[in-house]
Amino acid sequence: MPEMTLDMRVNGRKVTRRADPGQRLLDFLRDELNLTGTKEGCGAGECGTCSVFVDGKLVKSCLMPVAKAQGADIQTVEGLARPGELEAIQKAFHKTGASQCGYCIPGMVMAATSVLREAPEASLDEIKERMGGNICRCTGYSKIIEAVALARDVVTGRASPAVLEPEGVGDSYIGHNVRRLDAPSKVTGRLKYAGDMVMPGMLHMAVLRSPHPHAEIVSIDTSGAEAMEGVACVITADDVPGKDGFGVFVHDQPVMARGKVRHVGEAVAAIAAEDAATARRALAKIRVEYRELPGLFDPEDALKPGAPVIHDYAPDNVVKHIPIRKGDVDKGFAEADLILEDEFSTQQVEHAYLEPEAGLAYVDADDVVTVISPSQNITHHRHMLSEIIAKPINKVRFIMSPVGGGFGGKEDMIYQGMLALAAMKTDRPVRLVFTREESIIASAKRHPSRVKYRMGLKNDGRITAIRFEMLSDGGAYGMSSEGVMRKAAILSCGPYEVENLQVDTTAVYTNNTPSGAFRTFGGMQAQFATESMMDIAAERLGLDPFEIRRRNMMRAGSLTHTQQRLTSASIDRVLEAAEQASRWEPGPVGMRGPTRGDLGGPGTRAPCTLGARFETPKDSKERVA
Amino acid sequence: MLTFERYEMPATLPEALALWAEAPAGARLVAGATDILPWAREGRAGDVDLPLGIDLSRVAELRGYERHGARVRLGANTVWQDFLDDPRLARWLPVMPYCSVWFADDQIRQQATLAGNLVNASPAADGTPPVLALNGELELRRWAGDHIMCRTMRVEDFVTGPGATRLAPGEIVNSVTLDCTEGYGASFQKVGLRRSLVISVACVAALVKLDETGTRFEDVRLAMGGVGPVPERLRDIEDRLKGAALDARLIAEVAEAAAARVASRSRVEYRRRVVPGFVRAALEEAAERARTAPQAAGLKEALNA
Numbered sequence: 001m002p003e004m005t006l007d008m009r010v011n012g013r014k015v016t017r018r019a020d021p022g023q024r025l026l027d028f029l030r031d032e033l034n035l036t037g038t039k040e041g042c043g044a045g046e047c048g049t050c051s052v053f054v055d056g057k058l059v060k061s062c063l064m065p066v067a068k069a070q071g072a073d074i075q076t077v078e079g080l081a082r083p084g085e086l087e088a089i090q091k092a093f094h095k096t097g098a099s100q101c102g103y104c105i106p107g108m109v110m111a112a113t114s115v116l117r118e119a120p121e122a123s124l125d126e127i128k129e130r131m132g133g134n135i136c137r138c139t140g141y142s143k144i145i146e147a148v149a150l151a152r153d154v155v156t157g158r159a160s161p162a163v164l165e166p167e168g169v170g171d172s173y174i175g176h177n178v179r180r181l182d183a184p185s186k187v188t189g190r191l192k193y194a195g196d197m198v199m200p201g202m203l204h205m206a207v208l209r210s211p212h213p214h215a216e217i218v219s220i221d222t223s224g225a226e227a228m229e230g231v232a233c234v235i236t237a238d239d240v241p242g243k244d245g246f247g248v249f250v251h252d253q254p255v256m257a258r259g260k261v262r263h264v265g266e267a268v269a270a271i272a273a274e275d276a277a278t279a280r281r282a283l284a285k286i287r288v289e290y291r292e293l294p295g296l297f298d299p300e301d302a303l304k305p306g307a308p309v310i311h312d313y314a315p316d317n318v319v320k321h322i323p324i325r326k327g328d329v330d331k332g333f334a335e336a337d338l339i340l341e342d343e344f345s346t347q348q349v350e351h352a353y354l355e356p357e358a359g360l361a362y363v364d365a366d367d368v369v370t371v372i373s374p375s376q377n378i379t380h381h382r383h384m385l386s387e388i389i390a391k392p393i394n395k396v397r398f399i400m401s402p403v404g405g406g407f408g409g410k411e412d413m414i415y416q417g418m419l420a421l422a423a424m425k426t427d428r429p430v431r432l433v434f435t436r437e438e439s440i441i442a443s444a445k446r447h448p449s450r451v452k453y454r455m456g457l458k459n460d461g462r463i464t465a466i467r468f469e470m471l472s473d474g475g476a477y478g479m480s481s482e483g484v485m486r487k488a489a490i491l492s493c494g495p496y497e498v499e500n501l502q503v504d505t506t507a508v509y510t511n512n513t514p515s516g517a518f519r520t521f522g523g524m525q526a527q528f529a530t531e532s533m534m535d536i537a538a539e540r541l542g543l544d545p546f547e548i549r550r551r552n553m554m555r556a557g558s559l560t561h562t563q564q565r566l567t568s569a570s571i572d573r574v575l576e577a578a579e580q581a582s583r584w585e586p587g588p589v590g591m592r593g594p595t596r597g598d599l600g601g602p603g604t605r606a607p608c609t610l611g612a613r614f615e616t617p618k619d620s621k622e623r624v625a
Numbered sequence: 626m627l628t629f630e631r632y633e634m635p636a637t638l639p640e641a642l643a644l645w646a647e648a649p650a651g652a653r654l655v656a657g658a659t660d661i662l663p664w665a666r667e668g669r670a671g672d673v674d675l676p677l678g679i680d681l682s683r684v685a686e687l688r689g690y691e692r693h694g695a696r697v698r699l700g701a702n703t704v705w706q707d708f709l710d711d712p713r714l715a716r717w718l719p720v721m722p723y724c725s726v727w728f729a730d731d732q733i734r735q736q737a738t739l740a741g742n743l744v745n746a747s748p749a750a751d752g753t754p755p756v757l758a759l760n761g762e763l764e765l766r767r768w769a770g771d772h773i774m775c776r777t778m779r780v781e782d783f784v785t786g787p788g789a790t791r792l793a794p795g796e797i798v799n800s801v802t803l804d805c806t807e808g809y810g811a812s813f814q815k816v817g818l819r820r821s822l823v824i825s826v827a828c829v830a831a832l833v834k835l836d837e838t839g840t841r842f843e844d845v846r847l848a849m850g851g852v853g854p855v856p857e858r859l860r861d862i863e864d865r866l867k868g869a870a871l872d873a874r875l876i877a878e879v880a881e882a883a884a885a886r887v888a889s890r891s892r893v894e895y896r897r898r899v900v901p902g903f904v905r906a907a908l909e910e911a912a913e914r915a916r917t918a919p920q921a922a923g924l925k926e927a928l929n930a
Contacts, residue, residue: 044666064658065655065678114731130731
C-alpha cells in the first residue's frame with residue numbers, strides 16, 4: 001500500500017498520520033482514529049450512516065478517498081458536543097424517541113445538523129428532502145423529522161429550549177413522553193456495535209461463499225491461502241470438533257458447507273488474517289472443486305415426485321406442514337350463497353437493517369469461548385455452539401452487542417460458529433464484519449408465499465367456510481420456517497370467526513436463499529390473502545368493506561381458528577378507530593360515483609416530489625432558481 | 626473494495642496530464658469518486674486493485690467558471706451542489722438546479738462533478754439531458770510530449786453508448802461549456818423507485834423561452850435520458866413547438882410522439898407509458914416558469930443590489 005502524510009483537523013484537533021491516501025475517509029476515521037461513531041451501512045453511498053462534515057460540507061465518507069480530505073477540517077458525530085453534553089439536535093432526537101436501534105442515528109444527527117446549518121428555516125418538506133440521503137429502517141422517519149423540526153424551532157428561537165427537556169411522567173409512564181435510556185449513547189455515536197469493537201491482537205475474517213445454488217464439494221484446497229503472509233488460519237467444516245448443525249427448530253445447517261452447498265452465498269471456508277484486505281485477498285487462493293447438482297428454485301417443483309433432494313433427512317423436501325381443521329368445510333361450502341376462489345403471492349423480502357452482521361470472538365483465560373454479536377437469540381445460540389464445538393455449556397459464552405436493527409434477521413447463527421472456530425484455532429480475537437452485499441446474499445429473508453384461497457359466504461356477508469392453502473419457499477435451510485408456518489396457520493383466516501375451515505401451511509426446501517424470521521413471522525403473507533379476499537367479497541356482495549368485517553369479526557366468546565375461546569376481542573374498536581381516522585364514507589365500493597370525499601384529506605401523504613427548497617422563503621440566503 | 630497501488634493528487638493540469646500520459650494500463654482518473662467506489666464492490670467489479678489513481682480534485686485549472694457572452698464555461702471540477710448553492714449559475718443555467726435537486730442526494734452532490742457524470746456516460750445519467758439541451762461542449766486536453774493538445778467536442782457526439790465515449794487515451798476533460806439560458810423557464814422530470822439516490826428509469830430536461838407577448842414559444846430545448854443507449858435531444862419536437870402558440874393540446878400531442886423514442890432494452894412498455902406524461906409535464910412547467918421568469922430574475926437583481 002502507498003503511504004502519504006495526511007494532515008487534517010478532526011473535531012478541532014490536529015491529526016497527522018502516515019496512511020494510505022487511497023483508503024476511504026470512513027476507514028481512516030474508524031480504523032486509524034477509532035472514531036467509530038461514523039458507521040458503515042452499505043459502503044456504496046446509499047445509506048448515510050457514514051455522513052461527516054469536510055470543510056463544513058456534509059459528505060458520505062465511504063465515497064471519499066482520504067487524500068481528498070488532506071488539509072481539511074473534519075467534523076464527526078463525536079465532535080458535535082463536548083463529552084457529557086448534547087447539542088439541541090441531539091436533545092431533540094432524545095426527546096422525540098427518534099433513536100431506536102441507533103445505527104443510522106449518528107448519520108441522521110449529522111444530516112440534521114447540516115439542515116439546521118444550511119437551511120435553518122426549512123419546512124417539513126424541505127427537511128425531508130435534505131435528509132433524503134440517509135436511510136432508517138426502524139422509525140418510519142416520523143420521529144426523526146419531528147426531532148429536526150423541534151430542534152429547528154429551538155435554534156431559530158420559535159420555541160424555548162425548555163421543550164427539549166424531559167417531561168415529568170407523573171403517576172404513570174403510560175401516556176407520557178418516556179425517554180429512552182440508551183439515546184444519549186446513540187445520538188453522540190458513543191455506543192459500540194460489534195463492528196466497532198477492537199481487541200489487542202485482533203484478526204479479521206473474510207468468508208468464501210458458494211457461487212453455486214446446489215453442488216457437491218469434491219475438494220477444498222486451502223494450502224495457497226494458508227501459505228500467505230498475514231493469514232493466521234483457514235477454517236472449513238473439517239475444523240468442527242463436535243456435532244455440526246444449527247437452526248431455530250431443526251439443526252440442519254452446518255457452520256460451513258459440509259459435503260455440499262445448498263444456496264448461492266453459503267459459507268464454504270473462512271480466513272482469519274492480520275487485516276481485512278489480506279483476508280479478502282487470501283480468499284482467491286482457496287481452491288474449491290464443485291460438482292454441480294440439479295437445483296430447486298420453485299417451491300411447487302420441490303413437491304413433485306422425483307424432485308432433487310436437498311437434505312437427506314427430508315426426502316420429500318418438506319420443512320414443515322401445519323394443518324388446522326375446524327368444523328366441516330364441505331358443509332360450510334354447501335351452505336354458501338357465493339364461493340370465491342383466488343390465489344395470492346408475496347415475494348422474498350430482505351430485512352435491510354442498517355447494521356450489517358458483525359461479531360467478535362475470543363477464548364478467554366479460563367478457556368471460555370466467547371462470541372460477541374448482535375444475535376437476537378443468544379441463549380439458543382450458546383446451547384447450539386456448545387454442541388458444535390464440543391465444550392460444556394459453562395465454557396461457551398455469548399454476549400449480545402447492540403443490535404443495529406434485526407427485525408428477525410439476526411435470529412440465525414449464520415456466522416458466530418465460524419468466529420468461534422477461528423478464535424479457538426488461533427487463540428486470538430477474531431472479528432468479522434459483513435459487507436452489505438454479503439448480508440443480503442447470506443442472511444435469511446421473508447418467506448415468499450403462495451396462498452390458494454377458497455371462501456364461502458352467505459349473501460349477508462357471513463363467511464361459511466374457508467379453505468386456505470399456503471406454500472412457502474423455505475430456501476436452503478430450515479431456520480425459522482417451522483415457526484413461521486405455525487404462525488401463518490394460526491393467523492391464516494384473520495380476526496374473523498369462521499365455523500368451518502381447513503388450513504394447511506407448508507414450507508419446503510429449495511436452493512434459494514434461506515427464509516427465516518421477519519416481522520409478523522408469517523402473519524403478513526396470510527393477512528395479505530385474507531384481507532384481499534374480504535375486500536373482493538365486499539365488492540361482490542355490495543357491502544361496505546368495514547361492514548363485512550364487522551359481520552365476521554371475533555368477539556368475546558368467539559372460538560378462534562385453533563379453537564381457543566376468547567375472553568376479549570378488540571377488533572371492533574380497531575375498525576372504529578380506522579374508520580374515523582380515515583374519514584371513511586360508508587357504502588359499498590363503486591357506489592360513490594367518480595369522486596369521494598375521504599381521499600386526500602389531512603393526514604394523507606402527498607405524492608413524492610422534490611424541490612421544496614425552491615419554495616421556502618429564506619431571509620438569510622438568496623434562494624436559487 | 627477498491628485499492629490503489631499509487632494515488633496521486635496533482636495540483637496543476639500539466640502535472641495531471643503528464644501522469645495520465647504515462648499512466649500504466651488500468652489506471653483511472655478520479656474526480657468526485659462517487660461512482661468508482663461503489664463500482665469496486667461485489668456484484669459489480671468486485672475487489673479491484675488499480676495500479677494508479679489520479680485524483681483531479683486539487684487541479685487548479687479545473688476549478689471555477691466564467692461567462693463568455695452567450696456561453697458559460699464550467700471548470701471540470703464543478704460539482705452538482707454548485708448549481709443549487711450558487712445563485713449566478715442558477716440564473717445563467719436555469720435547468721441545472723432542477724436537475725441537481727434530483728441528482729443523488731445533498732451529500733453526494735458535494736463531491737460528484739458534472740464532468741464525471743458525462744464521462745461515465747450512463748444511459749440513465751441525470752446530467753446528460755440538460756447538457757444536451759444546453760448544447761454542451763467539452764474541452765479535452767492531452768499531453769503530447771512537449772505541449773498540451775486541446776480539442777473540443779459536442780457532448781452529443783462525445784457519448785456513444787452505455788459507458789462509451791470518444792475520450793481518447795491520455796485525455797482529460799478540462800471544462801464543460803453550456804448555453805447561457807437566462808430568462809428561460811426550465812423543468813426536470815424524473816421517475817425512479819424513490820426520490821433521493823435513485824437511478825432514473827426515465828428523465829426529461831426542458832427549457833422554454835417565450836416571445837415578448839408570453840403566448841408563443843420562441844425557443845424550446847428538450848432532451849431525454851434513461852430510455853435508450855444514449856440520452857437524446859428531441860429536436861423534432863422542439864421544431865414543432867418553436868414559433869407555435871402556447872397550447873396545452875399541442876403540448877399533449879407532441880408529448881405523445883416522444884413515446885416512439887423509447888429504445889431501452891428493458892421495461893419498454895412502462896417507459897413508453899410514462900414518457901409522454903413527463904415530456905408534457907416538463908414542457909408545461911418550463912413554459913409556466915418562463916412566464917414568471919422575468920419577474921423572478923428582476924427580483925433577484927433587486928435583492929443583489
